[in-house]
Amino acid sequence: MRWSLDQLEVLIACAERGSFSSAARHLGRAQSAVSTAIAHLEADLGCLLFDRTGRLPRLTEEGKALLHEARAVIRQCQRLESRARAIALGEEAQLVLAIDEALVEMPPVDETLEALARHYPALQLTLLYGAQGDIAGWVEDRTADLGILLRQQGQGPVLEGIRIAHLQQVLVVGRDHPLAGHPAPTAGDLADHRQLLIASRTEVDAGATLSAQFWCLNSFYSMGELATRGLGWALVPQHIAQYPPFREDLVELAGEALGRPPVIEVETVSRRDAAQGPIARWLRQTLGERFRDRRQR
Structure with missing residues (x-):
């Protein structure tokens, strides 16, 4: 293999600009240098890339096929360079993030993931979604580097939880449940x-x-x-009660019998003995900011 990345970049420029002269101006080179680079690439690859019989060069069928491969090679090289820069800066090359399924479709979480993609394009991210309890377990056994979950008891001595937000909970029953006729049930009503x-x-x-x-x-x-099926009453985060498949079939009841309006904390968990890199720290901070912004709207 004697062809070079520079030759592939010239091929892409010629194809996108429509002529050797236009590609030369774009690349800041002499037209003769561009023509020579294409000729050498054709010789190295053993096929004709451009039909030069017309006024402007046109990609041959072989040229069209290899243009696609050339772009893929250049993209991979760009990813390599980006990953190398990230590693040199001390950023994680890869991260496994576990998210409580109760936080699926939560705008602060989705917005944070969108921002993560923009800020750290070289990061190799694995997302694990699990039910309550899975998240802490995955972090504890090192399947995941960082977890985002609704706080629960019994996380174990090796985990450190940091609160980033809290969610209001509401008391709900199905529309056909007997308690649906008691908008403000007493503690005795609930106990029944x-x-x-x-x-x-x-x-x-x-x-x-x-x-x-x-x-x-x-x-x-x-x-x-x-x-929704009338099998009991429950305290759930407000966004769960408003989830479209449930919204029409659930009734929210006053929660005076439960004392102060209950909240549930959103927290991140990580192992105490595992150092957190800059991306994990950025994730925790950004998630907290997104939840606070959402609460203030």
């Missing part, structure tokens, strides 16, 4: 009906149990689905 609880990785949070009848789930979206 099945409660749907979010499950910790290790145990049920006794302080959250108001009814002797309860089912435990590891997914807020599953809780919302079961609530």
Whole structure:
């Protein structure tokens, strides 16, 4: 192989500019240098890239096919250079981010991922979405570098959680549930009906149990689905109650029986013994800013 990246760049310029002279002006070279580069590339590849019989050179069929490959090679080289610069600056070359499925379609999370793609284009990102409890477990066993989840009990001694936001929770039941006729149920009313609880990785949070009848789930979206079917009442983040598939089938009840309007914290988790690089730190900071901006609107 004797062809060079410079020759591929000349090929792309000639194809995009429509002529050797225009490509030469774009590249800041003499037209003869461009013509020579194309001739050498054709000799190295063993095929004719341009038909020169007309007033302007036209790509041959072979030229069109190899132009696609040339662009792919140049893009890969650009990615290599970008990745090398990132590594030289101390940025992570790759990152595994685990996200609680309850935060899917949350604007602050989606906006942060969009900003991540713009700011760190060379990053090789793996996204893992899991139910409640999966996220902390993946970080703990080093499957993921950083987790974003709704706070829960029993995360284990090796994990460090940092709160970045909190979400308002609401009390919901299905439209056909008996409690739907009690817009402000008492604690006794709630105790008479099945409660749907979010499950910790290790145990049920006794302080959250108001009814002797309860089912435990590891997914807020599953809780919302079961609530729409009349299988119990539940406390869910407000965005879950407003999720389009649930919105028409859930009734929000006043939560005076539960005391202060309950909130649930959003936090990031990482291992205490794992150093966080600049991209992970940027992610944590940006997520917090996006959630604060959303709350202030």
